[in-house]
Amino acid sequence: MGVEEEFHIVDATTRRLAPRAPELLSGLPEGYVAELQRCVIEINTGVSDSLESLRADLQNRRSVLVEAASRLGLSIVAAGAVPLSVPAEMLVTPTARYRRMLADYQLLAREQLICGTQVHVGVADRDEAVAVAGRVAPDLPILLALSTSSPFWADGSDTGYSSARTLIWQRWPTTGLAAPAQTAAEYDALVDDLVSSGVIADAGMVYFDVRPSNSAPTVELRVCDSCPLVDTIVLVAGLFRALVTRELAALRAGIPPRGLTPPLGRAALWRAARSGLEGDLVDLTGPVSRPASEVVWQLVHSVRPQLEAAGDWDVVSELTRQALQAGTSAARQRTALRRRGRLTDVVDQLIAETAGRAPSPPSASEKDRTLLVGYHPTSSGDSAGFDEAIDHAGNPRPAYRELLAAIARLDVPALRERENNIEHEQRAEGIMFRVSGQDRAQVFPIDLVPRIISANEWSHIAHGVEQRVRALDAFLRDVYTEQAIVSDGVVPLQALDRASGFRSTGRLVGNALRAHVAGVDLVCDRAGNWLVLEDNLRVPSGVAYAIANRRLLCEHAPELASPADVADLGHVAEMLRETLRAAAPLHSQDNPEVILLSAGWEDSAWYEHSFLADQMGIEVVRPSDLSVRDGKLFRHRNSEAIAVDVVYARMDEDMLLSTSDHSGAPLRQGIREALVSKKLSIVNALGNGIGDDKAIYPYVPDMIAYYLGEESVLEQVRTWICAERDQRDYVLDHLGDLVVKPVDGLGGRGVVIGPDASDAAIEERRRELLTQPERFVAQEMIALSTHPTFEGDGLYPHHVDLRAFVHLRPSTTGPVAHVVPAALTRVAARGTRIVNSASGGGSKDTWIMRE
Structure with missing residues (x-):
């Protein structure tokens, strides 16, 4: 056996592709060669007769390459593609052959920012090499699936595939399944015809997925991505050698090859490139679609006699188990992105795996069907933290026993498949979140382990948050009118002077209800007590993501669907619609016109805006769709102007008041006039930012006592x-x-x-x-509580918080609070305490148990 490996060269500081192969090659021994792109370098191993010697050769050659690169401020990545490239700066290696390829193939050559792994297995007879190449073709999709390592393209976008390299590679005119030839003469004649056609320049440009080598007495496997982990190559090499051995014996025994039509073979390869090991593969014995783990093990067991004869069975079976447990590189890269939200973390992980610095997969003796082996509730960074699902002895708490047992029954490969399917649907449906400062929206990750809030806990939380929001609404109404709380010395005047959210616009609505839709962020401390962390009284977001989490989990992981005694989310949008209608001005029509005002798709929570508007049956508009006439707001649709009673403003106050209307005139003055004349309500009211101010937060318990005459139900930090x-x-x-x-x-x-x-x-x-x-x-x-979170190979403790939502509606006796039976659990990236999506956080389905 022998291997050719292609590597990306990246700048160690920027983690972007660096076209410095000539410089790097000058300091390397023989066996390292240039490739088409100057940001790629290739190594050729020696000949090995055992998997152990092949592994040692690969590791040694990688070590030499990595060390030479580090001296130049470079790093090495073995992957089908890297997500931080600068295609405009890429340079083709200046040889006559490569310059001609660039001239002839243009885009294909310019976008050849991909790397593959080729495995050679010795076959002395060239006729047999040609025949065996065709006979092993039905098994190549499985080998591709094991190697997939290119989920991101050069611009950093997630392609939705596990091997985007395969999509790029298959554009070349001579790629695809094995050549339709049975002998060396037939194969050579086919190659001669291709060269004569002028489409390719030489035999070296025949890129079939498996072929007889042009320079050695071998069958060459060419379908695989470059592999960050050496063990992946060892596994693929062991399986490929066993396949070649089996098919050679079958050929000599006169056993006919398995049939494989080109369309079906291409479909199976596409399926493998699409989802790797994190979805189904095509079982060509059917053909049927089956879970990847089943198809992989079927292949391994089919060549067990050959593996045992070569002394490879123990190694290959253990590496197969590890590969299915750890998942593909593509899955690990996506997990790295979810942890922090930074593509540099993806590249750093690839660099570490390529250099052999990544953690080793758990051995078979350590595997535990609960997926909690090695789970330490305090391993998230706190010496004495509180885990909501796992006690300090490492056992599931009673409320979580059944749920965690269901998760364990699925096991890691099935969980990754479900996670992968959920993520693909999020992209398809636009369930995304745009982080400030980033060019594109990203998936707001959903963890597969739901969070359970008991009925008693929720009763306590609900009582506390409705009390808090009523007090804050009273404060907002007071502080923009009489300021009695200031006169009575409860809140100092200087606190208002310092608050950036204290605006003159707050006085426009007088003593009217202001906090129609509020969000309260809570955390659970090391004693299991709920504390208020922050209040959100401007544009609290998240309820649509809570609803989507429930639906996606039910659809793609039905084994983890919420039980019957969990609060239903089906009426959440209806609650919001009724709250918005109740906010209409007193003299509005019986059926007030309500709109949702958004900055559009560029907004971080655009999915939520469009989803809620659709569920409520109202229009999403932008400021340029509005106008004000005679103190009344109108929205324009085609040539029609429709009077608006309530604006659900899902944009920042400064942005709203600095925008222009339908005719290009500033909206600020017209909005002010409509509010003063009480012909318009804005939810939430302008000026509410003072209620969010973190320097006002310490006074909320005093507000509760002052306005409500009650003690705080919930403590705060x-x-x-x-x-x-x-x-x-x-x-x-x-x-x-x-x-x-x-x-x-x-x-x-x-x-x-x-x-x-x-x-x-x-x-x-x-x-x-x-x-x-x-x-x-x-x-x-505060030692925030942790919760089991799936990370692609098992469960790990991650910090979590909880956002509860409260609606206030006016009545003759004062505001009436309605606590929404939906809460958003946000999950911090592993090793951090900040749960926001901007810091790589995700979310969970939250089960609020009913009495």
Whole structure:
């Protein structure tokens, strides 16, 4: 056996492709060669007669390459493609052959930013090599599936495929299934005809998925992506050698080859490239579609006699188990992106795996059917954290026993398949989230392990959040009118002066209800107590994602569908519609006109906007669809102008008031007039940002006592207001132990978590606190609870929070609160405590249990 491996050369700093192969080759020994693109380099192993010697050869040659690259500030990646490329800067290796290829094939040559692995197995007789190439063709899709490592394309986009390289590769005119030839003479005649046609320049451009080698007495497998893990190549080589051995024996015994039509063979290859091991593969004995793990094991067992004869059975069977357990490189790359939301993390993982620095898969003796082997509730970074599903002995808590047993019965490959299917549907339906500063929307990952909130817990939470939102609404109405709470010394006047969310626009609606739709973020501490972390009174998002999580989990993982005693989400959109209708001005028509106002598809939560509007049966409009006439707002559709009573504003106040209307005139003055004349309601009211202000947050328990005459049901996190000199000094003295946040920060931006922060970050925040203390608050470090989260190869503890939603509707006796029976659980990336999607966070289906 022998192997040819192609590698991407990337800059160690930017992680982008670097066209520096000539420079790198000058410092390497023989066996390292140039490829078409100058950002690619190839190695050729020696001849090995055992899998152990092949592994050692691969590891040694990789080590030499990686070390030589590091001296030049470069890194090496073995993968079908890398997601951080700059195609415009790519250069073709300046040989006559490659220059001609560029001239003849243009786009194909320019976009050849892909790498593959070729495996050679010795066959001395060339007639037999040609015949065997055709006979092994039906099994090649399985070998491709094992190797898939190119889910992302050069611009960083997720292609939706496990092997995008296959799609690029198959565009060349001489790729595809084995040549339709039975002897060397027939094969050579076919190649001569292809060269004579002028479509290819030489025999070296015959790129069949399996072929007799042009330079060695071997059968050459060419269908696989480059493989980050050496063990993947060893597994593919062991299986390919066994297949060749089996088919040689069958050929000599006169056994006819298995039939394979080109369309079916191409379909099977497409299926493998589409989903790798994370979906179904085509079982060509049917043909039928079957789970990948079943098809792979069927192949392995079919060549067991050949594997045992070569002494390879133990190695190949264990590597097969590990491959199915760990998943494809494509799946691991997507998991890396979900952890942080950064493509650089994907490249870093590929670099580590290529260099042999990645963690080894668990051995068979460590495998545990509960998927909780090695699960440590405190392994997320807290020395004494609280895990909601697993006790400190590592056993499932009673509420989770049945659920975790169902997850274990599915096992890792099936869970990855379901995760993969969910992600594909999210992309197809546009269930995405656009992070500020990023060019494209990304999937908001859904974890497969639902979170369970008991009926007693939810009763406590619901009581606490409705109390809190009623008090905050009273504060907003008061602070924009009489300011009694300030006069009575409960909230200091300077707190209003410092609050960036305290706006003159807040006075436009007087004493009317303001917090129609609120979101309250809660966390569970190490004692299992619920604490309020933040309030969201401007444009709280997330309820549509909670609904989508439930539906997608039910459709694609029915084994994990919510039981009957979980609160139904079917009426959530109807609740929102009724809340918006109830917000209509007093003199509105019986059937008020309600619209959802959005910035459009560029908005981070565009999916939620379109979904909620569709479910409520209302229109989504942009500011350019509106106009104001005689103190009344109108939306324009074709040539029709329709009067609007309620605007559900899903955009920032500053953006709304700085936009232009249907005719291009500024909207600001018209909106103000419509609000003052009480001909329009905006949900939520303008000026609500002061209720979100983190420097106002410490006073909420006092508000509850002042306005409601009640004690707080829910505790909140101890907070220091850095604008107060004595509190700032305390924060400076304990900076390494506290969480310091901007008072107007969103999405986790600007948060410094003392125990996790670098010395440089701590010192930078110290300078900011000394010069601009009013910009920050500090909070006590809370050991957020963790929850089992699937990461492609098992369950790991991730920090979680919970967003609960409260609606307020007006009545003759004051605002009436309605707690929505849907909550959004957000999941932090592994090893972090920040749950926002901007930091790579995801979400879970949240089961709110009924009485």
